[in-house]
Amino acid sequence: MELQYSDREIGVSEKYLTQLDRFVLGFTRILEQRTAYVIVSGYVAILFGRSRGTEDVDILIPHLERETFSQLHRDLTEKGYEFLNAENAEGLYDMLCRGMGIRIAEKDRVIPNIELKFLKDETDLCVLRDRTAVKMPGAVLYISPLDIQIAYKLWLGSDKDIEDAVYLWEIFKDNLDHTVMKSRMDEFGVSGEDYGIGV
């Protein structure tokens, strides 16, 4: 894997884009016309080669005004996306305001889908503020900082999450700042020692 790694930017030249990558890119190109965003959770590991599928891609956005969300809802609907939750635009907005995720897929599809949420706490704010740009051929996506991603995955703690954390660590351990990584682990109250994540 050839990576051009710098603070808040990772270049992945000559990456072949999967159908999942194209789905995410199609969605984020519409989303970013209205708001900043950051991709979190399982898709981040998949983007860098992890050999597993996923049903959904988690994306966080800042709190939007009702009118801005209505415009986003209209943009997505016009461009062939469908909201899987039964609510109308008003109901979907209320769900977001209550901290719930809403799901969006290509019309007449269910999987893959995007789970979209408003930022809910300090960690989410930090994830968006320090988001990392991943530059691929003809495309850019913004993902969670990898140190937070690894610590968060360990905190989630399912087998799949731990495997994602191990995978990201193995790919990026030579690039990550181990002192920052250690402080992230402390913030989440997790240790990676049992899984060979040695910081």
Next chain:
Amino acid sequence: MELAFDREAAKRERIAFVRTYAAWVKKTPNAEWSREQAVLIDSLVENARNMPLSPRIYIDRVAKTTKARRHLQNKTV
């Protein structure tokens, strides 16, 4: 009938595989690992697209899974 299954051993084995696979990805050109990964990912996406699943059933299923996961996390914290 009780099945002999060592969950911890299976977990260790999967993590070892993840590590081995990551090592392969690291030493393989982007064009190559990503094309091989795409064979898997694209076939999963294709299968999912052909799955006869309504949004309502999917949302119900996700809600149940999320509830079960939260319950498990609360028990282990």
